[in-house]
Amino acid sequence: MFTSDRSKQRQYLKQAWEKYTSQEQLEPLELQLSKIVEQHPEYQNLIKNLDSEYFPEQGITNPFLHINLHLTLQDQITMDQPKGIKEIHSQLLLKIKDAHEVEHMMMEHIAEMIFNAQKNNAAFDLDGYIQALKQL
Numbered sequence: 001m002f003t004s005d006r007s008k009q010r011q012y013l014k015q016a017w018e019k020y021t022s023q024e025q026l027e028p029l030e031l032q033l034s035k036i037v038e039q040h041p042e043y044q045n046l047i048k049n050l051d052s053e054y055f056p057e058q059g060i061t062n063p064f065l066h067i068n069l070h071l072t073l074q075d076q077i078t079m080d081q082p083k084g085i086k087e088i089h090s091q092l093l094l095k096i097k098d099a100h101e102v103e104h105m106m107m108e109h110i111a112e113m114i115f116n117a118q119k120n121n122a123a124f125d126l127d128g129y130i131q132a133l134k135q136l
Contacts, residue, residue: 010050010064013037017047036070039100043067069107082126088133105136 013033019026020034037044043063046052054062080086092102113129116122 013067014047014050036067069110070103072110073103073107082130084130092136106133109133
């Protein structure tokens, strides 16, 4: 799964979901991805079409990107990297009381950080990211 090849990433996600819905044995990463897809019924059929393109101007969320943002955030929280994100997540959970909604709120800032880094051909602004999350 850890590849920059978009088609391999999409195929891995599709296969994980197929295994999950067939109640086959899953690797931990496959289970984690499948649990994310399970929370998004609107994406469950979309991820079967590996060749679909999603552009911001279409006003349609890219399900593959969205699922990977969930995965990224969950991994950041688990490892507490960047430092402090686990505590921010815990505080937001106490306040919002909806883990999925909290992830969506936090993911907006991951996407913004990635966009800005790509736009400016710069490194991720982790300090700015953490500061934005603290303001939620």
